[in-house]
Amino acid sequence: MIPAFEYSDDNKRYHTYGCYLKHRFGQRVFRAAMDIGAGCPNRCGECGSHGCVFCSDGRTPRGRFTGISDNELDRLFREAAVRTGSKAEGAPFIAYLQAGSNTFGDIAAFESVYRRLLSYDNVAGLCIATRADCIDGQYAELLAGLSRETYLTVELGLQTIYDETALACGRGHTLGQFMQGYELLRERGVNLGVHIINGLPGETHDMMRETARFVGQLRPHCVKIHDLYFERGTAIAEMLSRGEAAPMELDEYVSVICDQIELMPPETVIARLTGDGDRRKLIAPEWSLHKILVLNEIDKELAARDSFQGKMFDRQENVF
Numbered sequence: 001m002i003p004a005f006e007y008s009d010d011n012k013r014y015h016t017y018g019c020y021l022k023h024r025f026g027q028r029v030f031r032a033a034m035d036i037g038a039g040c041p042n043r044c045g046e047c048g049s050h051g052c053v054f055c056s057d058g059r060t061p062r063g064r065f066t067g068i069s070d071n072e073l074d075r076l077f078r079e080a081a082v083r084t085g086s087k088a089e090g091a092p093f094i095a096y097l098q099a100g101s102n103t104f105g106d107i108a109a110f111e112s113v114y115r116r117l118l119s120y121d122n123v124a125g126l127c128i129a130t131r132a133d134c135i136d137g138q139y140a141e142l143l144a145g146l147s148r149e150t151y152l153t154v155e156l157g158l159q160t161i162y163d164e165t166a167l168a169c170g171r172g173h174t175l176g177q178f179m180q181g182y183e184l185l186r187e188r189g190v191n192l193g194v195h196i197i198n199g200l201p202g203e204t205h206d207m208m209r210e211t212a213r214f215v216g217q218l219r220p221h222c223v224k225i226h227d228l229y230f231e232r233g234t235a236i237a238e239m240l241s242r243g244e245a246a247p248m249e250l251d252e253y254v255s256v257i258c259d260q261i262e263l264m265p266p267e268t269v270i271a272r273l274t275g276d277g278d279r280r281k282l283i284a285p286e287w288s289l290h291k292i293l294v295l296n297e298i299d300k301e302l303a304a305r306d307s308f309q310g311k312m313f314d315r316q317e318n319v320f
């Protein structure tokens with residue numbers, strides 16, 4: 001079969017994470033999410049107390065990270081390894097620190113976690129999720145050093161480039177603050193991932209496209225894009241019940257996300273295009289439970305357009 005796109009082995013018209021990892025490591029590599037107990041400044045009062053309106057993290061708000069015992073980390077690792085092993089026995093995985101802001105707290109304690117995870121035999125790399133306002137010069141230096149030793153990605157939540165939307169969603173930081181953290185890492189050569197949410201309250205399709213165009217110009221290593229979904233117990237669910245927010249329809253989501261894929265550099269890895277909500281808590285949209293259906297609709301739309309990732313990316317533009 002002739003691939004439909006230069007960064008694809010199959011019919012995909014965008015650069016999937018699976019394809020990237022297979023080429024980089026020469027075999028399948030999985031990601032295993034681990035929660036080491038990192039906190040969030042937007043939930044513990046440092047830049048906000050209520051969290052983002054869509055945050056489903058109902059845990060007792062955690063403050064700055066102070067450390068985790070080796071035994072506890074070993075236990076989390078074993079559990080993650082078992083989850084990964086159930087997909088492909090013996091396959092290596094990327095240890096993914098997904099929950100909370102994994103650079104918010106004691107830098108020595110975090111470095112100890114990063115290095116212990118990397119010392120395990122079947123860990124092929126590290127993915128660290130955090131907020132850009134939790135990156136300073138010291139963390140940037142630490143992460144730059146680690147990225148010279150291993151495959152490291154730092155994932156930063158942006159969600160939107162519009163400060164008025166971010167304010168309405170209780171994000172607790174602005175685009176300017178995001179860019180400061182992003183730049184500290186980018187100038188040191190760290191692989192960066194950016195997270196976008198479509199369908200935030202008050203946003204038009206043009207605004208969602210403009211966020212993607214801007215993010216594409218940041219030339220990130222990877223992006224994660226998904227729809228806004230409404231889970232019981234979140235502030236956004238209350239906004240839904242008051243008519244202050246609404247779920248996107250599947251066809252409009254597919255149309256917007258195909259536009260966004262076209263605006264990404266072809267080499268940027270698309271790590272996610274669908275939501276990953278808790279099906280026991282999900283209120284809407286119902287279609288977001290059906291990942292394969294959504295991905296198939298995206299494939300069909302790109303094929304119908306005879307389009308692919310990067311078709312509308314302007315390599316001459318420079319936001320830095």
Ligand code: SF4
Pocket residue numbers: 040041042043050051052054055056057100101131157171
């Ligand atoms: S930054 Fe992440 S963990 Fe913190 S409140 Fe927002 S969604 Fe929740």
